[in-house]
Amino acid sequence: MKAVINSQVVLARVPEGPVAPYLGRFAASLDTTGYTVKWIHRQVLLAACFSQWLGRETVALQDITADHLTRYLRYRARRLRPKCGDHGALTHLVDFLRHEGVVPEARLAVPERSSIEHWARAYEVYLREERALAKATIVNYVPFVRDFLKHRFGAGAVELSCLSAADVVHFVRHQAPRLHKKCAKLMTTALRSFLCYARFCGEVDVDLAAAVPVVPNWSMASIPRAIAPDQVRRLLASIDRRTATGRRDYAIVLLLARLGLRSGEVASLQLDDIDWKAGQLTVHGKSGHRNELPLPAEVGRAVAAYLKSGRPPSTSRYVFLRARAPACGFQGASAIGSIVRHRLQRSDVDAPTFGAHQFRHGLATEMLRRGASLGEIGDLLGHRHPQTTMIYTKVDLEALRELALPWPGGEL
Missing domain, CATH: 1.10.443.10 (Intergrase catalytic core)
Structure with missing residues (x-):
């Protein structure tokens, strides 16, 4: 007996399993995001087959994990030729079910942050929320700060109060020769910004930003490359x-x-x-x-x-x-x-x-x-x-x- 999922999708048999009641809304969500009728039918059919397998395995919706997707695709590959995009389609289905509130958010083990990562994340929040800097600027600054802290403290605990001007100069002298001049200048800018942040937090009493050496890079040394x-x-x-x-x-x-x-x-x-x-x-x-x-x-x-x-x-x-x-x-x-x-x-x-x-x-x-x-x-x-x-x-x-x-x- 055929099953009408919506005006675009008709399946050859009535779907079974825990996902079956949500297939109609799943098809509608695919339609609103611009998928073609062919791709909607393919993803709904795959979701119906996955739902049937979940029913046979007695897996409830709230218990679905990424491991179930892998196990089902292995089971399916023994019977049908795997198609490119099957895993992505099932991932899309699980994301939809999470949005519907029937599948809980994936719980991943959160590794304990290192001391360097703690300060790097705190500095990132400062740039974003206090300084309102663009995302691209933050992405460029933070890696240099991680490198600086790793260079000074290694795998140990970060104590910003122990920083000295000699530490700053040694890091710049060590890194600058390896970098392009513009990248080296960006590094010193990021370093000054972080040292100002350290003083803002009260971890550093002196103005270490003034100790950052200047990397020679003549301003406006090149001519803008303009399309005619x-x-x-x-x-x-x-x-x-x-x-x-x-x-x-x-x-x-x-x-x-x-x-x-x-x-x-x-x-x-x-x-x-x-x-x-x-x-x-x-x-x-x-x-x-x-x-x-x-x-x-x-x-x-x-x-x-x-x-x-x-x-x-x-x-x-x-x-x-x-x-x-x-x-x-x-x-x-x-x-x-x-x-x-x-x-x-x-x-x-x-x-x-x-x-x-x-x-x-x-x-x-x-x-x-x-x-x-x-x-x-x-x-x-x-x-x-x-x-x-x-x-x-x-x-x-x-x-x-x-x-x-x-x-x-x-x-x-």
């Missing part, structure tokens, strides 16, 4: 906007090129950040900084085209979603970088890099060429300090020519 306007036009023209993915990627590249957004700002953009009536866009930048930007008509049309005829149905509030199920927002800035790299590789554009930041440099360079001031450029790019924008003076060739001295022995 013609290259941007050719890249945009190479994107096929007849597909949903093409409409999404076209809108993403326009946001990078016309507004100079960072990858993370594009990935974190939400539907509520767009004010269609006022023609404005709210950008969430570094350290929680918010910036209101005008939404150019060209960009607005591209985003609207994606929202109307490209964005998969989803309850997510993120503007841009994954092209494949589950339909959810991107994990972070790296996803935007991957999209840019993929589009550049498929085009005939010989761009300076394969990264997304070159669009930001390209916009600033073009604005400067058209007569915009550094203040205007900094406001658009969301720079909090004027010194950050000063690097673009290097690409203002006309102004630099006026400052150039005559060549000795040349014509007067």
Whole structure:
């Protein structure tokens, strides 16, 4: 006798076992996250077979563990050819049952934290909650702090009150030669930040941050690698906007090129950040900084085209979603970088890099060429300090020519 799970899934027999009452809602959850009918049917059928096995093994829902998934897949492999994605599908089912409250959260043995890990985690919380630093900054700082504490205390207990200026200098001298200059500079910045935190906690009485040696790394030593306007036009023209993915990627590249957004700002953009009536866009930048930007008509049309005829149905509030199920927002800035790299590789554009930041440099360079001031450029790019924008003076060739001295022995 056939069993109708929902309007999309019909099974050849009535499902049995403890999971059977939840198969309808499981199918509906798959549908809302953008899975195709074929994949929904496959996952529901696998869930029904798993449920039947649980019934024969007399395993209750509240007793399901990861070991049961492994045991069932081994049992299934003796009868049917294993398919790629079976374990992931069952994991998805268990996550759904946990969300429904019928399967308890997995209880994992939590290893005892070392003294180094205790201070590293405490410092991480300080950066996130007290300093409101961006996630990327925290990810960069904390490993250097772990290395410093391990270098000084080894496997023993960490006593920050025992730190001295000699410890700080010895660590920097030991590590800096092994690192790239920019990475070494980042290490010293992280170290100063941690030593300020140690003093903030009252563990250190003296200003050890002042003892951190300076790593030579000339400010603004390089010229920004900026993509040219013609290259941007050719890249945009190479994107096929007849597909949903093409409409999404076209809108993403326009946001990078016309507004100079960072990858993370594009990935974190939400539907509520767009004010269609006022023609404005709210950008969430570094350290929680918010910036209101005008939404150019060209960009607005591209985003609207994606929202109307490209964005998969989803309850997510993120503007841009994954092209494949589950339909959810991107994990972070790296996803935007991957999209840019993929589009550049498929085009005939010989761009300076394969990264997304070159669009930001390209916009600033073009604005400067058209007569915009550094203040205007900094406001658009969301720079909090004027010194950050000063690097673009290097690409203002006309102004630099006026400052150039005559060549000795040349014509007067």
